Amino acid sequence: MERLTPVEQKAPGAWQIGTVTRVKEETPRVKSFLIELPMWMAHLPGQHYDVRLTAPDGYQAQRSYSVASSPLDEGEIELTIDRLDDGEVSPYFHEVVVEGDQVEIRGPFASYFVWRGESPALLIGGGSGVVPLMAMLRHRRRTMPELPMALVYSVRAAEDVIYEDELGEETTLTFTREPPADWTGHTGRIDAELIRSAGLADGMVFVCGTNGFVESAVELVLAEGVNPRQVRTERFGPSG
Numbered sequence: 376m377e378r379l380t381p382v383e384q385k386a387p388g389a390w391q392i393g394t395v396t397r398v399k400e401e402t403p404r405v406k407s408f409l410i411e412l413p414m415w416m417a418h419l420p421g422q423h424y425d426v427r428l429t430a431p432d433g434y435q436a437q438r439s440y441s442v443a444s445s446p447l448d449e450g451e452i453e454l455t456i457d458r459l460d461d462g463e464v465s466p467y468f469h470e471v472v473v474e475g476d477q478v479e480i481r482g483p484f485a486s487y488f489v490w491r492g493e494s495p496a497l498l499i500g501g502g503s504g505v506v507p508l509m510a511m512l513r514h515r516r517r518t519m520p521e522l523p524m525a526l527v528y529s530v531r532a533a534e535d536v537i538y539e540d541e542l543g544e545e546t547t548l549t550f551t552r553e554p555p556a557d558w559t560g561h562t563g564r565i566d567a568e569l570i571r572s573a574g575l576a577d578g579m580v581f582v583c584g585t586n587g588f589v590e591s592a593v594e595l596v597l598a599e600g601v602n603p604r605q606v607r608t609e610r611f612g613p614s615g
């Protein structure tokens with residue numbers, strides 16, 4: 376189909392040295408990093424890269440981060456990283472990495488949790504689980520804005536909303552702990568009513584977040600009668 380962005384699936388690239396060209400503070404504990412890649416290749420929305428840190432003594436730590444940007448942004452990718460205070464890699468990005476720095480990176484990976492533009496989609500994200508969903512949302516806006524896509528996004532508090540300026544009419548937010556002072560929308564965990572009101576797309580359902588979040592969201596979606604084959608999940612870490 377002409378309208379779909381032609382993103383071929385290739386073998387992921389080798390390790391390469393990317394350059395951080397911009398650092399954006401999204402929330403008090405989340406930053407986005409725009410990274411220029413010398414061996415860039417188009418990704419599918421939903422795919423991730425691996426980042427590798429090497430200490431002076433040779434010790435290495437490697438973690439996966441979803442691409443937040445559209446593959447139409449040639450030559451660069453955006454990664455959005457939630458800081459875990461007791462973590463190895465995420466605090467390094469938050470405390471050490473600044474514009475102009477170089478990072479070792481490899482990707483894009485994954486062929487399952489990807490949206491190829493083939494169908495409408497319901498996106499359900501918890502916390503930083505919104506990152507790969509944002510790649511889908513951004514890409515859909517730029518390539519096929521008429522295709523139905525809804526995002527249900529659960530955050531803890533007003534200050535935790537990532538990509539706040541970009542959330543449009545397709546997004547339903549719910550605050551599980553502290554909503555903004557003047558908030559009249561949803562509060563509490565995602566429930567069946569919230570999923571129904573977002574409109575169960577006649578297409579794919581993508582769910583991303585912690586294990587616990589993914590499990591309960593998938594249970595709700597399946598209880599609505601969605602075929603399990605239409606549901607794709609990505610888990611970012613231990614339950615929480």
Ligand SMILES: Cc1cc2nc3c(=O)[nH]c(=O)nc-3n(C[C@H](O)[C@H](O)[C@H](O)COP(=O)(O)OP(=O)(O)OC[C@H]3O[C@@H](n4cnc5c(N)ncnc54)[C@H](O)[C@@H]3O)c2cc1C
Pocket residue numbers: 423438439440441442455456457458459461462463464465466503506507585609610611612613615
């Ligand atoms: C496919 C994939 C895509 C991912 N995309 C993103 C992304 O876009 N943005 C992002 O911020 N993270 C993402 N993650 C999570 C990321 O890979 C790391 O696990 C995370 O940044 C923690 O790494 P760390 O080295 O800081 O902490 P670690 O040193 O690995 O862990 C520190 C402590 O935190 C716990 N922990 C680890 N991960 C989590 C978590 N996600 N939530 C709560 N506790 C945790 C560990 O059990 C440990 O106790 C993704 C993971 C996968 C598998």
